[in-house]
Structure formats: structure tokens, C-alpha cells
Amino acid sequence: MASSRLLFFLYFLLIQLVALTKAQQPTVEPKMSYHDCVGKGNYTTNSPYQANLNQLLTSIYTNTAIDYGFYDFSLGENADRVQAIALCRPDISPGVCRACIRNASDSLVRLCPNFVEAIGGLDNCMVRYANRSISNLMEKGPYFWVYDDRNNVSDVDGFNRSRMTLLGNLSDKAARGDSRYKYAMDQIDAPNFQTIYALVQCTPDLSASECRDCLYNASGLIPQCCEARQGGRVIYPSCNFWYEIDRFYDPSANAPPPPLPPSPSSTSQGKKSNKSRTVIIAVVPVVSVILIICICIFLRVRKQKEEFEGKFRGFSLMLAYFLKG
Numbered sequence: 001m002a003s004s005r006l007l008f009f010l011y012f013l014l015i016q017l018v019a020l021t022k023a024q025q026p027t028v029e030p031k032m033s034y035h036d037c038v039g040k041g042n043y044t045t046n047s048p049y050q051a052n053l054n055q056l057l058t059s060i061y062t063n064t065a066i067d068y069g070f071y072d073f074s075l076g077e078n079a080d081r082v083q084a085i086a087l088c089r090p091d092i093s094p095g096v097c098r099a100c101i102r103n104a105s106d107s108l109v110r111l112c113p114n115f116v117e118a119i120g121g122l123d124n125c126m127v128r129y130a131n132r133s134i135s136n137l138m139e140k141g142p143y144f145w146v147y148d149d150r151n152n153v154s155d156v157d158g159f160n161r162s163r164m165t166l167l168g169n170l171s172d173k174a175a176r177g178d179s180r181y182k183y184a185m186d187q188i189d190a191p192n193f194q195t196i197y198a199l200v201q202c203t204p205d206l207s208a209s210e211c212r213d214c215l216y217n218a219s220g221l222i223p224q225c226c227e228a229r230q231g232g233r234v235i236y237p238s239c240n241f242w243y244e245i246d247r248f249y250d251p252s253a254n255a256p257p258p259p260l261p262p263s264p265s266s267t268s269q270g271k272k273s274n275k276s277r278t279v280i281i282a283v284v285p286v287v288s289v290i291l292i293i294c295i296c297i298f299l300r301v302r303k304q305k306e307e308f309e310g311k312f313r314g315f316s317l318m319l320a321y322f323l324k325g
């Protein structure tokens, strides 16, 4: 009797605790996985730089035109010019990406008050801003690592070899991406019946060789960050990798991305779009003629429908018309 009363009391206590943590959850702000307030100088509160920074970050996480998870925006002139880059994990939806960028931007601005340059991220995205040009630029620092400190692997050498093979292959594959997507994900069988899953990514403004170099250097940090660990990430401003022994990514994002739409800005592609316009001009009348013929046939067939007693419909009707004629 006494023990069941004690059990009930413990159960009641547990319910209260759960309710308490649930009630407190909305006030808990997302914890940045990593960040650095780069010591390149400060802006003053309420300055045009601050206004531009806030407006720029808002324009990124409210942008619904970009669906490939890479944003490279700038705002302002001269000393008040801010540039910001945001990069999302490739296997999440644009909506989840924007929510992550919003949280990361808010936290970064709060964690780095008045810093002209900063970088930080959550699990799903990275955000950085500066008062200098940061596009098409492979940045060598600052870098970060985040690891999973559950059990360590037993066969470190074997695990290390498999992990290096996988990361090497993925880096080559990511480097071959286009100006919107440079990422790759895959798995490899490691010793002791383990499987290693990995995801690597470059900001797509890098060239193929810059992307490969950046990921090569990032893998070089494994001995410091996560030699024996079952999971880990290294994040550079221009590239990152992430591995785990569980499938942490969505493999359906592995499908080849849609082809790059022709951009009217470059001259060689301008020619291409002229060509496709010519093709459209030639195709439109042909399609119209076929359509008119089809309508005529359809109307004549309908007229003859009363005489026609078969059960044929649609295409069979047209076929019957041709046989008769």
C-alpha cells in the first residue's frame, strides 16, 4: 500500500516536472552550435550600418524566391555597406531553412553586439556578415568543430580509413556542383559492422578547386576534433562536413538538382536564349495548326457519332474516322 502511494507521488512529481519544462520552453532561445564575433571593428548603436545589417538579415529570411539554400546579399554604400551570406543544409525545405536563418541571425546579432563582422550557425544553417566583400571568396577562418561525445569507436584506424575514403569521394562530388548547389552525401561500411554517413557542402560561389581545397583542409582537422568520435562536424566559412554513425540526413535530397536556368546576363547564354526564342517562334504555329486540325476532326466525328454504334471513345473514335475516310 505504502509503496503504491509512493509510486503515485513520484508519478505526480514527474508530471509536474514535465509541465514545468514544457511551460519554460518558449523562453529558451535556440542555442548556437558555434559562433565567433570576428574582431574586425565595431559599429555604433543606431548607426546606418546597424540599420542596414538588420534590414539585410530580414531580407534573407523573408526571401521566398530562392529555394536552393544559399543567400549572398548586400545592402548600403561605402562605410555602411553590409554583406551577408547564409547557407542551409541541402536536405531541408526552404521554409525550414528560412526559420533557421532567422533564429541564427537573431542570436548572432545578440551574441555579437556592435561587431561589424560575425559568423555563427545552428545545426541546419550558417550565417555570416561583414563590412567587406565576402562573395566568391574562399575564407580560411575562423573554423569550428562540433562533436558527438557518446561512445568512442573501438577500431580507430579502420574507422579513420573509411571516414577518409568517404569524405574524399564526397568532396570530389560536391566540387562538381553548379553555382547553386555544391554538396554530396553518402554512406560507407566501416569495420565492426558500423556504417558511416556523411554530408559535405561548400558555399556554391566557390570554384571546384577551391571547394576541394576547403574540404581537404577541413578533413585535416579530424585528429583535433573527432578522431575516435562516432560523429562530428567541421565548419569553415566556405565549406563544412558532418558525419555520424546514424543516417542523420534525408537521402531523397541526393537526387540530381534541376538544371540551371539560362541567365540572360552573360553573352554566351544570351545567344542561347535567342536560339530558344527562335525555336518557340517556329513551334507555336505548328502547334496551333495541329490543334486546329484536332478540333476539326473532333467536331466532324461528333457529327457522325449518331451513326456510329461502337463503344469506341477518344482516340479510337478518331482512328475509326480515318479508316472510314
Ligand SMILES: *[C@@H]1O[C@H](CO)[C@@H](O)[C@H](O)[C@H]1NC(C)=O
Binding pocket: 040, 041, 042, 043, 078, 079, 116, 131, 132, 133
Ligand atoms: C570595417 O569596419 C571597421 C571598423 O569600423 C573599419 O576599421 C574597417 O576599415 C571597415 N572595413 C571596410 C572594408 O570598410
Ligand SMILES: *[C@@H]1O[C@H](CO)[C@@H](O)[C@H](O)[C@H]1NC(C)=O
Binding pocket: 039, 040, 041, 042, 113, 114
Ligand atoms: C568592440 O566592442 C566589444 C564590446 O562590445 C569590445 O569587447 C571590443 O574590444 C570592441 N572592439 C573594438 C575593435 O573596438
Ligand SMILES: *[C@@H]1O[C@H](CO)[C@@H](O)[C@H](O)[C@H]1NC(C)=O
Binding pocket: 026, 028, 029, 030, 096, 099, 100, 103, 122, 124
Ligand atoms: C527557432 O526558435 C524558436 C524559439 O526559440 C524555436 O521554437 C524553433 O524551433 C527554432 N527554429 C529553428 C529552425 O531553429
Ligand SMILES: *[C@@H]1O[C@H](CO)[C@@H](O)[C@H](O)[C@H]1NC(C)=O
Binding pocket: 149, 150, 151, 152, 227, 228, 229
Ligand atoms: C573519446 O576520446 C576522446 C579522445 O579522443 C576523449 O577525450 C573522450 O573522453 C572519449 N569519450 C568517451 C565517451 O570515451
Ligand SMILES: *[C@@H]1O[C@H](CO)[C@@H](O)[C@H](O)[C@H]1NC(C)=O
Binding pocket: 156, 157, 160, 161, 164, 223, 227
Ligand atoms: C587518420 O587518417 C589521417 C589521414 O590519412 C592520418 O593523418 C591520421 O594520422 C590517421 N589517424 C589514425 C589514428 O589512424
Ligand SMILES: *[C@@H]1O[C@H](CO)[C@@H](O)[C@H](O)[C@H]1NC(C)=O
Binding pocket: 165, 166, 169, 187, 188
Ligand atoms: C571512392 O572512390 C574510389 C575511387 O574512385 C572507389 O574505389 C570507392 O569505391 C569510392 N568509395 C565510396 C564510398 O564511394
Ligand SMILES: *[C@@H]1O[C@H](CO)[C@@H](O)[C@H](O)[C@H]1NC(C)=O
Binding pocket: 138, 139, 140, 213, 214, 217
Ligand atoms: C589549407 O591548408 C594549407 C596548408 O596549411 C593552406 O596553405 C591553405 O591556405 C589552406 N586553405 C584553406 C581553404 O584553409
